[in-house]
Amino acid sequence: MLGYAVIFFIIALVAGILGFFTLASAAAAIAKLLFVVFLILFILSFIFGKRRI
Template sequence: MLGYAVLFFIIALVAGVLGFFTLASAAAGIAKILFFVFLVLFIISFIFGRRRV
């Protein structure tokens, strides 16, 4: 999931440089959402993965 977030961030950068600002904005929004979903899932798996008895 983090790989997809980085991919969309790179797409946003390239689109912004080329002048496709609407596409860049959409790709940046998707990258931000994917990053936060990754972050939440990482924290949840870190907390519950350490609770082995």
């Protein structure tokens, strides 16, 4: 999932450089969303993954 966030971030950068601001903002929004979801899942797995007995 982090890979998708990086891919959409790169697409946003390339589109921003080329002048496609609508596409750049959409790709940046998707990248931000995927990064936040990845971060939340990482924190939850870190907290709950350590409970092995």
